[in-house]
Amino acid sequence: AQKVTQAQTEISVVEKEDVTLDCVYETRDTTYYLFWYKQPPSGELVFLIRRNSFDEQNEISGRYSWNFQKSTSSFNFTITASQVVDSAVYFCALSEEDTGRRALTFGSGTRLQVQP
Amino acid sequence: ETGVTQTPRHLVMGMTNKKSLKCEQHLGHNAMYWYKQSAKKPLELMFVYSLEERVENNSVPSRFSPECPNSSHLFLHLHTLQPEDSALYLCASSHAVGTSYQETQYFGPGTRLLVL
Numbered sequence: 001a002q003k004v005t006q007a008q009t010e011i012s013v014v015e016k017e018d019v020t021l022d023c024v025y026e027t028r029d030t031t032y033y034l035f036w037y038k039q040p041p042s043g044e045l046v047f048l049i050r051r052n053s054f055d056e057q058n059e060i061s062g063r064y065s066w067n068f069q070k071s072t073s074s075f076n077f078t079i080t081a082s083q084v085v086d087s088a089v090y091f092c093a094l095s096e097e098d099t100g101r102r103a104l105t106f107g108s109g110t111r112l113q114v115q116p
Numbered sequence: 117e118t119g120v121t122q123t124p125r126h127l128v129m130g131m132t133n134k135k136s137l138k139c140e141q142h143l144g145h146n147a148m149y150w151y152k153q154s155a156k157k158p159l160e161l162m163f164v165y166s167l168e169e170r171v172e173n174n175s176v177p178s179r180f181s182p183e184c185p186n187s188s189h190l191f192l193h194l195h196t197l198q199p200e201d202s203a204l205y206l207c208a209s210s211h212a213v214g215t216s217y218q219e220t221q222y223f224g225p226g227t228r229l230l231v232l
Contacts, residue, residue: 037223104159
């Protein structure tokens, strides 16, 4: 079973629109970490946020905000007033403490295109 | 200076060639990773090194041979590759604490490999 699901393959918005990228995860661990990364066309994965399973507070960083809801196993990412520079592929990832796995489990990514 | 660098950024090789990918991290981390990103698959972990010892080999074919001479450098030696090995190869590093690898992984820009 897929552990991190990003159901939106591609989203296209016009500049200044708000956009939400969905992420649903699956784990049996009680301690785990969730991440969002941005991959611009250059290829590098840029770290955006890390959240542990015990901290359900939403977080805001400039135009970015994250909504973590354990009840629905979701960790959604909202960009407010999108800009062309936000165009990229965004990945949600899961790291599980209890299983001792050393890798991040990535979703398949959501490609965001922001049109001017 | 950027945290994680990779060279070369682009590589074209024939199936009989031998080449090496290089990764260097300047973040003082003690764990390094190789990931493979193919066109239609999620990011896949290939290898994990902690304190220069390989701690995970994710069923990678022997035509990929990693080397970690010190905690700052990681290589991926390639020989007799197949066209299906064409992908973006990403290096990452993090700070591992004991057996916990939950700290944020920081990625390099990747090497885009084409095997003819």
